[in-house]
Amino acid sequence: MKWLANFFTSSIGRKFIMSLTGIFLILFLIVHLIGNLQLLSSDGGRAFNEYTEFMSTNALIQTIAKGNYVFILAHAIIGIMLYFKNKAAKGSKYAVAAKNDTSWASKNMAILGGIIFAFILMHMGHFWLKFKTNSGVSYVDYGDGQIIDAYASVVTVMSNPIWMACYIIGLIVLAFHLWHGFASAFQTLGLRHKKYTPIIEGVGKIYAIVVPLGFAILPLYIFFTQS
């Protein structure tokens, strides 16, 4: 098993973990967005509440959710390790900053990632923690017994202009992180090809804009229609 240790302690091995966990989180974002878009349906939140109930009781979903936490933590911890390793490897900076054709996001992935991690904590504090500890949660009954009124919790948070702004800022940061991260994940896996790389890069940039924008519509919509 020495090969495994050698691989995961090597520079490329660690980047490999960053890449795979990153791709998983990219896929997670899509599923999360599609589910959340039900917030837009004008049924007083019934679709969203039933969806939330399904997601929090389904065994398969809950198993994947546990994996999701592990991947987020792995992505964050290895990211922090890489940040310090790279800082040490650079040593001192140049007196004059180079004006060259590199993207701002690519050079600030650690900072962007740190903000996203704080955003995730805030987000989980707003919903996950409250649902788990049963604090400040209301219930609704659509005929199949009482379920958590997740929609009401969302409205409560998003009606607060400060929280709403925090969500928008978090999503802008996410967009920058994805702008570099999407294509970078494929490059790290060695998946680079004359035919496919332009497609990966194009899809990555569209994804980096469309997905955060899709999420951003939700707090804005709720803020302006419910408060």
Add this chain to the structure above:
Amino acid sequence: MKINLKVWRQKNNNTKGHFENHTVEATEHMSFLEMMDVLNEQLIQEKKDPVAFEHDCREGICGACSMVINGRPHGPQQGTTTCQLHMRKFNDGDTIAVEPYRAKAFPVVKDLVVDRSAFDRIIQAGGYVSVNTGGAPDGNAIPIEKDTALEAFDAAACIGCGACAAACPNGSAMLFTSAKVAHLGKLPQGEVEETSRARKMVAQMDKEGFGFCSNIRACEVECPKEISVNNIAYLNRAFLTASIGKE
């Protein structure tokens, strides 16, 4: 033309460095190194210590010249070494900051000279093809597809100057290492040892204290030989195959 230079002076790796201001009267036909020669002539006339910098062929093929000009290794001109950069790329009265390469694995020897032997050790780890000596084989004995030969040749254009690691905000040597692995591995003679080569060269690169590649691509932008990051993907692939897929 009058050039105001901010030159980095540092006695050795154990002392702290600082910038020193000088004014040089240059002509636009001079190469950047010739302008530095003029500065050193001045300093010698004034009985001062001339600025130490590396140079050899002065025709852009040896990789000896280094220095970071206004934050860019080899200066502002795309695909050009410092020796091939001419003063006509600057304006009269410009202030130019000249620094040594900055990367932990390239310790400063003096002024603008850094120790790049880390690259030599990466090459020694696996950047070669083992051959039995004997008569020179016929050049066209092994047919190689044109595109493959071109890709190998593009990677082989790397002069090992270290601009990639110097330009990288992470101090990563991935472009250099990958160019060497791709240049050898794409050809039939070098393909034989690719697995061990990728493993050994990456291990040595990590040992030297270079940073991890995060695909910023500053290396590709600054490389005087315009080596592509396609090679980095090639190395990632070769290393993953060597580590996971092979015994």
